[in-house]
Amino acid sequence: MPDTLTHPRRSDIHIESVLHALADPIRLRIVRELAKIGCDGIACGGIDLPITKSTRTHHLRILREAGVINVRPEGTSRITTLRRDDLDALYPGLLDGILAAPH
Amino acid sequence: MPDTLTHPRRSDIHIESVLHALADPIRLRIVRELAKIGCDGIACGGIDLPITKSTRTHHLRILREAGVINVRPEGTSRITTLRRDDLDALYPGLLDGILAAPH
Numbered sequence: 001m002p003d004t005l006t007h008p009r010r011s012d013i014h015i016e017s018v019l020h021a022l023a024d025p026i027r028l029r030i031v032r033e034l035a036k037i038g039c040d041g042i043a044c045g046g047i048d049l050p051i052t053k054s055t056r057t058h059h060l061r062i063l064r065e066a067g068v069i070n071v072r073p074e075g076t077s078r079i080t081t082l083r084r085d086d087l088d089a090l091y092p093g094l095l096d097g098i099l100a101a102p103h
Numbered sequence: 104m105p106d107t108l109t110h111p112r113r114s115d116i117h118i119e120s121v122l123h124a125l126a127d128p129i130r131l132r133i134v135r136e137l138a139k140i141g142c143d144g145i146a147c148g149g150i151d152l153p154i155t156k157s158t159r160t161h162h163l164r165i166l167r168e169a170g171v172i173n174v175r176p177e178g179t180s181r182i183t184t185l186r187r188d189d190l191d192a193l194y195p196g197l198l199d200g201i202l203a204a205p206h
Contacts, residue, residue, distance in 0.1 A: 015131065015201060015204035016126050016127065016128055016131065017126075019122050019123075019126035020122075022122050023119050023122035023123035023126050024119065025119055028118065028119065090203075090204065091200035091204050092196070093196025093197065093199045093200035093203075094197055095200070096195070097195055097197025097199075098118060098122070098194060098197060100193075100195055100196075101118035101193065101194050102193075
């Protein structure tokens, strides 16, 4: 896994990158699933998506680098959580508004 | 002006298109200006932007087609307003969250 799992600090999160990361149906689906799961997070393979593993990795990377999700290694898997505290602090209402959208 | 100024109905607005439209610094700046101006709207040239007229037209078109702004002809100009009612009804909190973002 060459990916070093870097995450932006809260102060380095930019609204344009967050919106770009969320402006995709697959990534939005990942975020909706993570919002349902809550703080415990989920192994990356645990979200059922109609895409290949490499496409999934690509989408998770965009979300992670934008500051939308946190991915931490745990044993041989990676646990993904939504950075809800950071997003709610930076953009109060944004995430709830998006999650309220019909889909 | 070949552009026919079509606007999606509220029920035809999609979150992915709205987020994509907002995920750009120039378009976000337009939206922030329109939010400050409120219901009266502004002539398209009235927002001070460091871009050419054709680039401005391109950005306004993306915002309009996504359902973020309304553009109506008035005499020889076009008046632009933010579709705040539609966006707040569809995605409560989204716009406020975005407008709260540091910039």
